[in-house]
Amino acid sequence: MAWNRKDLLSMQDLEAGEITDVLDTAESMKEIATREIKKVPTLRGKTVVNLFYEASTRTRTSFEIAGKWLSADVINFSATGSSAEKGESLLDTAKNIEAMSPDVVVVRHKASGAPSLLARHLRCSVVNAGDGLHEHPTQALLDLLTIREKKGHLDGLNVTIVGDVAHSRVARSNIHGMKRMGMTVTVAGPPTLIPPACQELGVKVSYRLEEAIAHADVIMMLRLQHERMRAGFIPSIREYSRVWGLSLAKLEQCRPDVLIMHPGPVNRGVELSPEVADGPYSVILDQVANGVAVRMAILYLLTGSKAV
């Protein structure tokens, strides 16, 4: 009921009531995936454009399935082989797309703030599908949906986010969303990968994994980009994995009802040992399934908000 936004740009923007609205809507969308006929006419005659400047088949596919199950027309506009290569600016490309009357433009871009720029200039809805080091709000929403589903509530839970927090838009979006929902967030990782200003976001910081995860209800492992090693942030992948990777042995020190999350794709044997990634505490594939539901909810709420 609180939902009357034109765009979804960040978790930082959202009130707790809005987040709850998205999660409630997503929950009812989940039921569609279990039907014999996975299709509802809700967005028939609406057009969704996936404008992806960074390769991401996984997130794009999630949005594409979400749109198609809602009966929208979905257009994939990859920036490779496009006018972008002819030197056209992001804004010119987006205005050209807008002139074709889409209802929603889903944008992924390496520049933080690109979706906000578009949202200010376009009349259609803009969804941030990941912008630079800034935010990835639908990822945080699907994470919250997964946690709420498994735990029954969000308020009061202890979450520990482990790894390359400094370069993670997933971490940033989750921290904003989790704080808003009354959760306690700890970030843990090597000092080079924890942003100095982290405490300003209201999170605890830990430089010892065992300490950070001991009382966690949820452990969210972040993906380690291999270029971090080349850039000198970590001594080696092996060393990182030994200290910051989650093995069965370390998991045994955790709460018996802990949830293990990862935004994917997992570097098996780096962030997570295979036994942990595929084990009973892991909800990684639930996250993926919830991704479609959350994106259906967002497409529905954004287009519906303008309908009346």
Added chain:
Amino acid sequence: MAWNRKDLLSMQDLEAGEITDVLDTAESMKEIATREIKKVPTLRGKTVVNLFYEASTRTRTSFEIAGKWLSADVINFSATGSSAEKGESLLDTAKNIEAMSPDVVVVRHKASGAPSLLARHLRCSVVNAGDGLHEHPTQALLDLLTIREKKGHLDGLNVTIVGDVAHSRVARSNIHGMKRMGMTVTVAGPPTLIPPACQELGVKVSYRLEEAIAHADVIMMLRLQHERMRAGFIPSIREYSRVWGLSLAKLEQCRPDVLIMHPGPVNRGVELSPEVADGPYSVILDQVANGVAVRMAILYLLTGSKAV
């Protein structure tokens, strides 16, 4: 009513009555884009294949949206990563696609005449979406639609086309279409970029921008390919822009009701200063919107012509 062609290959082929038919049909299609539900069942069960041998996300997207709003099945067949890379000829690829029973094949190819070759050998309809230096008929049709919409008529208007006329299929298609519709066409640009045989097409030639645009009802600026400089056609981008770019100062010498057009993507600061590109005389985004409507009209007329 005059429309009974199998293919759309060039503007040179079309009679004035046929062009008017397309524009009238496109005008009625435009209304669909303004609806709450942007979808009509007109082409349900028809299959449109976009066969693009040159990268062009923008034109391809325009055809894709046009097809989907008409409820056609749209298949993107990019020549990258296809049998074309295994050495298969254009005609073999096209015959293979035809064997899958599409109703329309939309083709873009760097070789002038490629769509005509396909049209002679395929039973299905072929639409030229740009072939080498030859023609780009749907671009000319959307330009004519835009002019007619803004001016109320075409007959008797003065149009000036500025820039790299020699290498522009957009210019060539527009010249044919505009002449047919009773318009007066002037081309202007550096002598190296104006084809010697240009006057045979029935256009005036000018080598001074100020003179060429002074009495124009419509100024169509062409995109300058950067490779023209490397090939020695122009001394430098900066020099070209100074002499042939349209600035606010030059625009002030034009008619107060002049229209500024550009097929996109615009090189801001080269063909057009940003103030002109985004200013009140610019109809560049109208052109894009009309592109979808014109392509809907073409898909409708081509498939309808065979239906009865």
Added chain:
Amino acid sequence: MAWNRKDLLSMQDLEAGEITDVLDTAESMKEIATREIKKVPTLRGKTVVNLFYEASTRTRTSFEIAGKWLSADVINFSATGSSAEKGESLLDTAKNIEAMSPDVVVVRHKASGAPSLLARHLRCSVVNAGDGLHEHPTQALLDLLTIREKKGHLDGLNVTIVGDVAHSRVARSNIHGMKRMGMTVTVAGPPTLIPPACQELGVKVSYRLEEAIAHADVIMMLRLQHERMRAGFIPSIREYSRVWGLSLAKLEQCRPDVLIMHPGPVNRGVELSPEVADGPYSVILDQVANGVAVRMAILYLLTGSKAV
């Protein structure tokens, strides 16, 4: 009636009754391509994901059209630009896709056995669209459909497969299927391109083209990969073509009702002279058309088998 499989992985798996079921179903699907409205609601609300790790626009397009004519939602998940490039394993990618609740995953992969691996781990149906040197079952099924259509039956026919049998998943799938349907198969080619263990598959081997094709009801020419020459399997393309290519002169020594087949794309002038490829005995484009029908049948049978 015999059809109750979850997956289509190989021709080696299939019983004669199952093959006949597919062909009968495909025959009824073919009628749809001739309709004014080429669309049936059979798979409405089903989701088909094309997971292609090898470039193959042609096969992917065939599956895409098949899915769309049946009203399925079809998602192209190209491994280029995807998580696969971030080092994710095939199985992790596939499990992530499965978490998005597709009904069928169509997979092409350079590793033999990749589809079987996925089939063991995924609950949804898996279709092998070509795996390494192993199998390409839908190609064999469309070949069998084409032969049955032209000859009226399969049992007792003589088929000769010519060329690079050693590296051909098309040959392997066809040999299994043809043997099962009571056909006599001869393979012919230079000794370097005929696998030593070939006779164990129950086929005759010939090293002389003229002898091998003299009594054939069907001649299936295989595509020659140019890398075979670089790898030393053949002395030169020209020499290969002279000895193993099918010219009009050689064709005159064949049965007057012989069928010439090729899985495409054809190297014109190598495996087939242009006159033979386009001549009256060639059924190459029938194969392509039947490809859509066979894939519709497979999608229908696989999803139907789980429906009840």
